[in-house]
Amino acid sequence: MSEPGRTLAMGEAERVAGHSVDAPFGRALVELGHARPDIVGLTADLGKYTDIHPFRDAFPERFFNVGMAEQNLVAVSAGLARAGKTPFCTTYGVFATRRAYDYIAIACAHSRVNVKIIAGLPGLTTGYGGTHQAIEDLALMRMVPGLVVIDPCDATDIMQATHAIAAYDGPVYMRLLRASVPVILDAAQYRFAIGEARRLRQGGDVALIGTGFMTGRALQAAEAVGRDGIAAAVLHVPTLKPFDADAVAELASQVRCVITVENHVVTGGLASLVAETLFERGMTRPLVRIGLPDRFIECGSVGFLQEKYGLTAERIEQAIRAACG
Amino acid sequence: MSASPPLANAPSLAERAYRIRRHALRMGEVQGQGYIAQALGIADVLAVAYFHAMRYRPDDPEWEGRDRFLLSIGHYAIALYAALIEAGIIPDDEIDSYGADGSRLPMSGMASYTPGMEVSGGSLGHGVALAVGFALAMKRKKSDAFVYCLFSDGECGEGSIWEGASGAGHYKLDNLIGIVDVNNQQADGPSSEVTGLENLADRFTAFGWHAQRVNGNDIEALVAAFDTARALTEPKPRVIICDTKMAKGVPFLEERERNHFLRVEPDEWQKAFVALEAGRTA
Ligand SMILES: Cc1ncc(C[n+]2csc(CCOP(=O)(O)OP(=O)(O)O)c2C)c(N)n1
Ligand SMILES: [Mg+2]
Numbered sequence: 001m002s003e004p005g006r007t008l009a010m011g012e013a014e015r016v017a018g019h020s021v022d023a024p025f026g027r028a029l030v031e032l033g034h035a036r037p038d039i040v041g042l043t044a045d046l047g048k049y050t051d052i053h054p055f056r057d058a059f060p061e062r063f064f065n066v067g068m069a070e071q072n073l074v075a076v077s078a079g080l081a082r083a084g085k086t087p088f089c090t091t092y093g094v095f096a097t098r099r100a101y102d103y104i105a106i107a108c109a110h111s112r113v114n115v116k117i118i119a120g121l122p123g124l125t126t127g128y129g130g131t132h133q134a135i136e137d138l139a140l141m142r143m144v145p146g147l148v149v150i151d152p153c154d155a156t157d158i159m160q161a162t163h164a165i166a167a168y169d170g171p172v173y174m175r176l177l178r179a180s181v182p183v184i185l186d187a188a189q190y191r192f193a194i195g196e197a198r199r200l201r202q203g204g205d206v207a208l209i210g211t212g213f214m215t216g217r218a219l220q221a222a223e224a225v226g227r228d229g230i231a232a233a234v235l236h237v238p239t240l241k242p243f244d245a246d247a248v249a250e251l252a253s254q255v256r257c258v259i260t261v262e263n264h265v266v267t268g269g270l271a272s273l274v275a276e277t278l279f280e281r282g283m284t285r286p287l288v289r290i291g292l293p294d295r296f297i298e299c300g301s302v303g304f305l306q307e308k309y310g311l312t313a314e315r316i317e318q319a320i321r322a323a324c325g
Numbered sequence: 326m327s328a329s330p331p332l333a334n335a336p337s338l339a340e341r342a343y344r345i346r347r348h349a350l351r352m353g354e355v356q357g358q359g360y361i362a363q364a365l366g367i368a369d370v371l372a373v374a375y376f377h378a379m380r381y382r383p384d385d386p387e388w389e390g391r392d393r394f395l396l397s398i399g400h401y402a403i404a405l406y407a408a409l410i411e412a413g414i415i416p417d418d419e420i421d422s423y424g425a426d427g428s429r430l431p432m433s434g435m436a437s438y439t440p441g442m443e444v445s446g447g448s449l450g451h452g453v454a455l456a457v458g459f460a461l462a463m464k465r466k467k468s469d470a471f472v473y474c475l476f477s478d479g480e481c482g483e484g485s486i487w488e489g490a491s492g493a494g495h496y497k498l499d500n501l502i503g504i505v506d507v508n509n510q511q512a513d514g515p516s517s518e519v520t521g522l523e524n525l526a527d528r529f530t531a532f533g534w535h536a537q538r539v540n541g542n543d544i545e546a547l548v549a550a551f552d553t554a555r556a557l558t559e560p561k562p563r564v565i566i567c568d569t570k571m572a573k574g575v576p577f578l579e580e581r582e583r584n585h586f587l588r589v590e591p592d593e594w595q596k597a598f599v600a601l602e603a604g605r606t607a
Contacts, residue, residue, distance in 0.1 A: 044482075045479060045513050046512055066482075067519050068480060069483055069484060098448075128431075129431060129435060132447060132448075304426045
């Protein structure tokens with residue numbers, strides 16, 4: 001379903017607190033389109049709803065709507081890439097990953113072609129239930145050899161990541177936050193680089209390791225507990241693959257407890273990556289995994305669902321207090 | 326309901342279609358927006374399916390002898406809920422819960438939520454292949470029930486529709502009746518531009534189906550098409566391609582710029598009910 005309007009990429013909290021950018025992905029792609037004639041855009045009947053419409057309007061002759069056909073979308077993109085183009089193709093995360101998996105694995109990754117898959121409605125950003133909520137997409141995409149996997153936090157992250165993946169030669173899966181997207185990271189200071197985590201806040205009591213929009217909520221929670229003298233560090237991990245294991249291990253070595261926060265099931269994504277990293281390096285730390293359970297999530301309003309499943313700053317705050325109590 | 330002629334005092338099919346539209350508008354009003362234009366467009370087809378063609382027991386939606394109705398297009402849930410309410414399978418007083426947290430009537434149709442909803446259809450392109458499975462099973466069970474599957478023009482972009490269609494032809498599934506809503510609309514614009522669906526009937530025919538194309542807002546034509554599809558003796562799956570008008574029955578919405586997702590302003594709902602009522606023929 002396209003359900004515009006009803007679905008907010010983020011909670012009202014971020015929206016009210018800061019300013020936001022309309023269609024940051026589409027804006028960045030248009031900038032790139034002017035400089036890079038090799039870039040083409042594709043969608044599978046979701047151009048209006050995946051923020052690629054600014055590119056479509058700016059470069060109609062370089063835009064292809066393949067209709068509602070996601071396997072076709074990815075395979076056509078792979079063909080374009082092999083013939084020298086740099087395709088950015090958009091659909092929802094569920095349809096890209098579940099329906100086009102074989103094409104991502106073989107036509108894109110196995111052949112190492114330069115296709116960028118941009119995936120809307122990540123995790124719990126839609127109330128349309130199991131058919132539309134991409135809650136396990138990072139785990140699926142992480143399993144594809146050679147694929148770069150990105151879950152950006154805000155408009156700044158999206159715009160910088162779009163430029164970075166255009167400069168990178170190889171297949172990429174990037175989650176999309178669409179429409180009016182809050183700005184949390186200061187563009188003057190933050191630098192996105194593929195494969196690098198960023199320490200956004202220092203603190204020696206507990207480490208919050210986040211990806212996607214949950215990093216923004218981790219920052220809110222860290223600030224809240226900071227007022228009570230608890231020092232929570234925040235590490236933002238926008239790239240799940242390649243994974244910045246060194247940054248994670250370094251931070252973990254400085255704290256007593258690690259909390260992972262992600263808009264995704266707690267198996268197979270960020271929490272699993274952190275656990276693997278720590279264990280492999282012989283580090284034992286209590287690990288609290290905040291994210292979605294291993295089940296299909298019901299239909300309902302986005303705010304209700306995020307609250308119910310703990311994708312909130314309050315839930316993170318509780319976890320910090322419990323860990324440090 | 327049964328395939329036998331309706332009782333003399335039963336509401337006409339036109340009246341059923343009017344009521345289906347009205348239920349859908351009421352649900353639309355609860356959420357303030359939604360796939361209302363699709364529901365209004367397909368209401369005549371659903372009236373003929375549920376009140377002329379199909380066999381089912383309102384008080385026993387799981388009755389084994391029922392005809393199966395598979396909604397492949399989960400976003401049309403508002404339309405099917407309206408038909409299920411009119412059929413007495415869902416109580417009228419659940420309308421106010423449409424789309425609410427915890428409701429049995431979520432915005433996208435799912436089998437696990439709603440009585441009368443046979444499959445979960447929101448990930449488009451599943452229905453025809455599922456219908457092939459249903460139809461094969463009914464045959465093995467020696468059931469004489471039909472399997473209906475409602476899918477859409479935009480959905481015909483999915484390769485899986487054509488894999489299913491090919492299988493149905495190959496298995497000669499004469500208990501399968503496909504219904505395609507051709508409203509010439511999909512998410513990004515007119516289906517004729519986005520997908521290009523020339524010769525849709527010929528495509529099905531080439532896959533071994535019996536194909537009919539009708540005005541999906543003409544109840545008499547629909548009755549004839551459903552009768553033909555059911556009575557056909559040729560061992561073939563059947564498809565009824567229905568050209569429908571989005572927002573049919575509410576003229577000011579029909580005239581509005583065609584859109585996949587219709588917005589109706591708060592003050593327009595009353596106007597919509599009045600406009601619908603004005604066109605009521607029964
Ligand atoms: C596999 C899949 N891809 C994309 C979507 C998103 N989507 C929901 S409705 C829709 C358009 C479907 O076409 P159609 O049913 O003809 O649209 P309508 O007539 O309702 O405007 C799309 C692309 C989806 N639900 N499932
Ligand atoms: Mg349509």
